[in-house]
Amino acid sequence: MPKTKEKLDEKDRRVLLSIATTMSHDVRVFSERIRQEIGRLVGAGVNEQSIAGILSQDFSTYGRIFGEFRNAIKRGIVGGINQAFRRSGDMGGKLKWVAISKNVCSDCEKRAGEIDTWEGWEARGMPASGWSVCKEYCYCQLMPADMNVKDSMKL
Numbered sequence: 095m096p097k098t099k100e101k102l103d104e105k106d107r108r109v110l111l112s113i114a115t116t117m118s119h120d121v122r123v124f125s126e127r128i129r130q131e132i133g134r135l136v137g138a139g140v141n142e143q144s145i146a147g148i149l150s151q152d153f154s155t156y157g158r159i160f161g162e163f164r165n166a167i168k169r170g171i172v173g174g175i176n177q178a179f180r181r182s183g184d185m186g187g188k189l190k191w192v193a194i195s196k197n198v199c200s201d202c203e204k205r206a207g208e209i210d211t212w213e214g215w216e217a218r219g220m221p222a223s224g225w226s227v228c229k230e231y232c233y234c235q236l237m238p239a240d241m242n243v244k245d246s247m248k249l
Contacts, residue, residue: 113173116230120166127159169230172222188239189215193246195233201226202234207245212236 102110128149135145153160193206202221210218219225221234237243 199228
């Protein structure tokens with residue numbers, strides 16, 4: 095029996111467009127950061143081999159430039175996870191805020207374990223939506239309230 099394709103509703107399209115637009119912007123910012131850094135280093139008289147070494151070190155240590163891009167990718171993934179959950183989950187059910195981070199921000203710490211509906215969370219602020227102190231660097235997730243998970247998890 096062939097699988098049928100699910101159609102995206104307008105809300106799905108808006109969410110996916112927002113994720114794609116944000117990621118596209120992040121790629122442009124990353125490209126500009128690299129260009130600026132190379133220009134700054136060339137202007138300071140640094141040779142090409144040293145510039146490659148500096149950028150390589152930034153890459154391997156998730157420094158200022160590559161670390162920012164890595165975080166942008168994570169934001170896109172979190173947005174995708176939330177979208178996939180919305181498509182597959184029971185959005186009328188209760189969802190628990192699970193704080194997930196190396197250092198949970200004060201806003202997310204207060205929400206850890208709170209239970210609300212999808213619509214309630216949308217109105218109050220979704221994970222990684224920018225409402226909290228950690229803004230788009232948030233890795234918190236909404237989980238079904240009846241799922242046996244801790245309220246807070248350290249990475």
